Structure formats: C-alpha cells, structure tokens
Amino acid sequence: MAVAEAHSKHMTVCAHAEGRLGIHYAVVAGVDSVEHGFYVSDDDIELMKQQGTFLSPTLIAGHQIAVYGKGKMTDFSYQKMCQHVDAFYAHVGKVIKAGVKLALGTDAGTFMKPLESTAKELTELVRAGASNYQALHAAGLGSAELLQIDDEYGSLEEGKYADFLVLKDNPLRDVAAVEQADKQVYQHGVRKF
Template sequence: MTETLYQNLNLFNGKDDGIKDHCWFLVDDQSGKIEKLGNGAAPKADHIVDLHGKYVMPGLINVHTHITFNQFTPTGDTDISQTRAVVRAIKNLRTLLKSGVTYIRSCGDIYNIDIVLSKLINAGELTKVPRIVPAGRPYSMTGGHGDMPNWGYLVDSCDEMRKAVRRGIKRGAKSIKVMATGGVMTEQDFMDDPQLSAAEMHTAVVEAHHKHLIVSAHAEGNPGIMNAIKAGVDSIEHGFYVNDQEIKLMLKHHIYLTPTLGGAWKINTYGDKTLPKWEMNKMHNAFSDLVKNLSNAWHQGVKFTLGTDAGCPYCFFWDTPLEFEIIAKKLHTSNFASLLMNLHSAQLTKLDDHYGTLEPGKYADFLVLDHDPLKDLKAVQQKDKQVYQHGKRQF
C-alpha cells in the first residue's frame, strides 16, 4: 500500500463555515480515501503533492443532469441514434468533470444510456468522467412532459407505472424520475398542468423505496407540486410555484428542492436570441414569481440541492459552479449557505457516507482553486482548476 500526502493547502471541508489554514491530508492510493487530515506537522508518505497555499474544497455533486441532451437546442434533440447519443453523453460527462463535477445524478436520459455508462464507469472501463447515479428514462403520462422521442416511459395507470418502474430498476436505474407537471421545454403543456396523478407517482415511490432508491419529481406548478409531495417523493425538481403549505410539508417530510435557478435565469436573460416564442413566454411569465417562491422556500429552511438541468437550453455542462453564485445573489443567501447545496446533494443521493465533505474515511474527490470560495463564489468557476477523483488528478 502506498500513500500520497497533499500539503500546504487551505481547506473548506464542505460542511463547516470557515477555511482551515495550513492543512494537509493523507490519501490511500489504492482505495482513494482520505486516511488522515490535519494541520501543522504532516506525516511521512510515499508521495507528496505541495499545493502551494491554494484552496481545496469537495468535488461537486450535480443532481439534475441530462447527459444525452443537446444544450444548444430548444427541446434537447432527443431524436437521434443511440451511437450519437453515447458520443454526446461522454463528451458532456467530460465537460462536467472539467468544470469540477465529480458525481452526478441523472434526471432522465434517452435509451437508458446513463445506466449503461454508469456500469462501464463502475467497472473501470470508462474513465475521466463523473460517477453517476443513473435514472434511465423518466416516467411520464402519454402526451406529458416526458413524451419526447426515445425518452420517457409512458404510463397511464398505477399498474402501468408499477411494471415500468420495476423494469427500469431491473435495467439498472438507481434513481427514479417522474413527471408531475408540464414544463418549459414541451410546447403542448404549461407549468401548472398536473400530469401524473398522486396515486401513479406514489406507486413509483413504493417500488423505488422497496429497493432503497430515491424518487425525484419534475414539478414546476400546482397542483402538481402538491401531488408529488403527497406521493412521497424525495426531491422536488424546479419547484417554481412552491407555496407555504407545500413548504411546511417538505420540511415535515424532509423533501429536498433542486431549484435549477441558474438555468432559468440564463434562459430568461439570453433565450430570446435563439429559443421559440412559446418557450420564452413561459419563462418570462414565470421568472419573477419563481425567484420569489424559491426565496421563500429557502428562508423557511427547505434544503436546496445543487442541480442545473444540464443539457436543457442554456443549461450548459460547464455551468455547475455558476449555480452557487446565482443562488446567493437571487435568493440573498450567504456564500457558505449556497455552498452547502453540495452537501445536501450528497445527502439526497445517499452518498454522504463517502462523498460531499473532505474528512477521514471519505473519498478524495476535491477541487484545487486559486482563491477562497467562501469569500467569492466566482472562485469555484475557475476554468483551469485542478480536479481530483479518488486522489487521482483528472484535470
């Protein structure tokens, strides 16, 4: 067994509000886990990496991605071959990793390609990409938000949902995504359109929870958000029109919220240049409301996770670090509170025993930055940051 010592660094461990100066940590090269961490005199090691006073923080966990989507199109460009989708997905994964994302949860990908790639990653056959909690295809009613070429499983009853989810889990899904409402990217519906029923979504929750898996719900408006909460999902995705009654229930049942605010802000700000009018009308009409509603949920204590809707229009795969800054500015949060979304992502996905913070016993997934992220969230957006997975430098 050999060990590598990382020394002369300033540490944000991902959970405590402050930077620890003059730190070091020791990594087992075989397991990729941190064995010891401290400051002052460092232990001996087989290999030494001097980080020259730079800032170290945990690798990012983006819990809302669509790696098979084309971010430069209005609707994701899902009507492509499996071969093209695989090539696109691997390219997008590498972009995510270079930006600092070391783990993702997919929220629905065509052809179940996220499942296939996750298996290759776990077998060591695909490298230099983030690890994946795959969802496979999402679950949608016929004509609903997930009814796009090669994408959603179309289910129109509890029995159909039960069989589809069981098949998805058999194929290797480790997370289940359901469509509770319409959305921005589908022309034929709106954010306040309820889609899958509470009973249908509850069926998915029961099947997933039997296997200790989590369920996320695309839920932008009402009554769909309430339907998803009543169904027992683990996270609300977007939640643009979340209200006080729903916030109370989310707090009571420990339901997370993934706001994807950066993507909404970019579409609202820049989308008129390239996106169709029907798509822009939805976002322009909703944006001021969604900022107000998300701010209300944040300040009442709902736990927000780090997710960007990467792959959707203007939700670029290199933009995960921007989400911290957008959240802090638009919702008037502290830098530390914004950065805690990354820890919440680890908790939601049940990865927090091994990822999300830097401490002994956890994997050495970390970023090396020139500047202090607690003082300036732009530090995380550094383009030439160093990115490590399991103690091995990837970028």
C-alpha cells in the same frame, strides 16, 4: 405507490415539478426531491421541511432562457420564462429562508446549459437568497445526502472519497470563485485537471 415501491428498493425519487399542484402532489406522495419548484406553496414548503424533502431549484435553467433565449427559442417559451422567472427566484428564496434541504441541479444539456456551466447555479442560489455556505453545501453534502451516498461523498472526512477543487479565491467570500476556468479538480484524491 410508485414512491413507496421505489423506496422499498432503496431508490431515490425526484419529481420534475414547476406548478403549485404538481409540486403539492409530489410532496404529498413523499418524493425525495422536487426539481425546479417554481410555484411551491407555503404549506408545501412546511411539509418539505417536516419530511426532509429536498429542492433542487435549477435556477440557471430559468436564468439562461430569460437572458439569452430571445430569438434562439420559440417566442412562447421565451415569453413564458420571462413572465415567471422572478416568481421562481422569489419562491426559491422562501424555501431557502425556511430551511428546506437543497441539492444542486442545473438541467444540464438543455438550452444554454452545458455541463461545464454547473458552477453558475451556485451564483444563482446566492442571488435567490442562499448564503455562500448554503449554496456550496447544496453542491456537496446536500446532493450526496439526497442520493444517499453521503457516507462516502459530499465532504472531506476520513474514510470518504476525496473529491474537491483547488481554487485561487475563497468561495465562502465569493461563491463565483468556483467558476474559475483553470481550477484544479481532484477525484478520489487524484488530480484530474
């Protein structure tokens, strides 16, 4: 009912779900996006694909804890992530291979994920099996489509807001190019940085 009511008000519904059962209930309820999706099942991957449900993996969340969390967070949280991070990447890889729609998310503001590290999620998506194009699409048009603003944002087209980066290297060759520290950032066609 919550999903139906939100959709009747033209709202997007995203579910924070890591475990298999939570993901299943969220997908069956018709959410627009699952955030994380650690243990998404094969059946739910198919259902997500049929329904057009997005996955916003936030791989950087698991990665940062497993790499930098020892001694900086509770031992329980650190060990839990270390035990599950490989499965997380494997399940996201299955989602990518199946062609489920992707949006970009990072859990920014949580452990070792300041907002300025958002571009690192692209590298992690590629590590999980996405092509450079798929990762970039998730960050642009995929996220705009999930938020139902793709008629104005998400791609460089006539009539849309021109939000883009100017980079030294081609991110289609190496997606980490987006992490360039001195990149030029344009919002609505005006340079901001």
